[in-house]
Each structure stands twice: as C-alpha cells, then as structure tokens.
Amino acid sequence: xxxxxxxxxxxxxxxxxxxxxxxxxxxxxxxxxxxxxxxxxxxxxxxxxxxxxxxxxxxxxxxxxxxxxxxxxxxxxxxxxxxxxxxxxxxxxxxxxxxxxxxxxxxxxxxxxxxxxxxxxxxxxxxxxxxxxxxxxxxxxxxxxxxxxxxxxxxxxxxxxxxxxxx
Numbered sequence: 622x623x624x625x626x627x628x629x630x631x632x633x634x635x636x637x638x639x640x641x642x643x644x645x646x647x648x649x650x651x652x653x654x655x656x657x658x659x660x661x662x663x664x665x666x667x668x669x670x671x672x673x674x675x676x677x678x679x680x681x682x683x684x685x686x687x688x689x690x691x692x693x694x695x696x697x698x699x700x701x702x703x704x705x706x707x708x709x710x711x712x713x714x715x716x717x718x719x720x721x722x723x724x725x726x727x728x729x730x731x732x733x734x735x736x737x738x739x740x741x742x743x744x745x746x747x748x749x750x751x752x753x754x755x756x757x758x759x760x761x762x763x764x765x766x767x768x769x770x771x772x773x774x775x776x777x778x779x780x781x782x783x784x785x786x787x788x
Contacts, residue, residue, distance in 0.1 A: 649679040656680070662687070700747070704758050713737070713765045721772035728777060736778040740769050 652665050662680070666673040680687050704710055714737040724731050739746070741763065752758050763769055773781065 645679070646683065649683055649685075652676065653680060653683075653685050656687070700752070700755065700758070701743070703755050704747075704764070707755070707759075709759060709765050713767060713770065716767045717770040717772055720767060724772060725774035725777055726771050727773055727780075730774050734775045735772050736775060738771050738773045738778050738781055739764075740771060 652669070655665060656662060662676045663673050666676045669676075677687065717737040718735060722731075723735060725733070725735065743764070746752075746761065746764050747758070750757070750761055750763075752761060752764075758764055
C-alpha cells in the first residue's frame, strides 16, 4: 500500500476551472448548432438569461463564424444598386446634367446639390419591362435615354417623388 495521494487546494481549483471551461465550451458549441439552425444570437441570449454580447463573445473566442446581419438580400434592391452603380447610369446622369447646364429645371438654381430624375420612374421601367438582371437593364433603352431624364435640385426631386407617393 502506498501513501494516500494528497490533493492540494491549488490543484483542486485548477481541476475545477478546467472542468468549468470544458462545460462552457460544450454549451457554446450546442448554442452554435442552434444558431446555424436559424436561431438568432439574441434569442439564444434570452433563453439562457445572459447578454447578447456574451453569446457573441463566446462564439468569437472559439473561432466560430457569425454573420452580424442575417437579413435576406432583396434581389430588387440589389439590381437597382447594380444599375445605379453602372457606367451607363453614371454616363446618363452626367449627360442629363450637361444638357441642362447643371441647373435645376424647376427653380433654376445652380451650384447646389443636383440629382438626375427619371421622368418615367426608374422602378416603373424595371417593373413594366420585367427586368430581372443587369444584362436586361443594359438592353433597355428607356432606362438610359436622356430624353427620359431631367436635372432637379434635391428639394424639387423629393417633391416630385412625394407628389407621386414614392418617398
């Protein structure tokens, strides 16, 4: 028979700390599975009575990937942004400004913030022509036709949209 093993307080604390850490990691991994299944971090935090940031920090500490904004992208908004960022649209805009001599066609102001306005509304053109992708937009002549545009100051552009109920 040997001597009984003496467990020091220091070793016991270390052992408890390790067990607690392992349990916490297992809990975090089970939360992450719920997160991947579609549950939000906010919902996980509420159910476990801890803060949202605590859940987020646990995921990050374990190197688990999180998506801060999980909203589904609206394909129509994406298409509108793609069109407005295109070279063709920027050229159309510049051509309108140059044709109108950088002057608001409602009030005659110059030197203020100007916007190019589609006379036949941008969204209506896309909807009526059933444009689903950028290639179809490029082929649509009304979208980039300078006769379908007018230069307006910000105030009058907003007024136009308010008049038609678009803002």
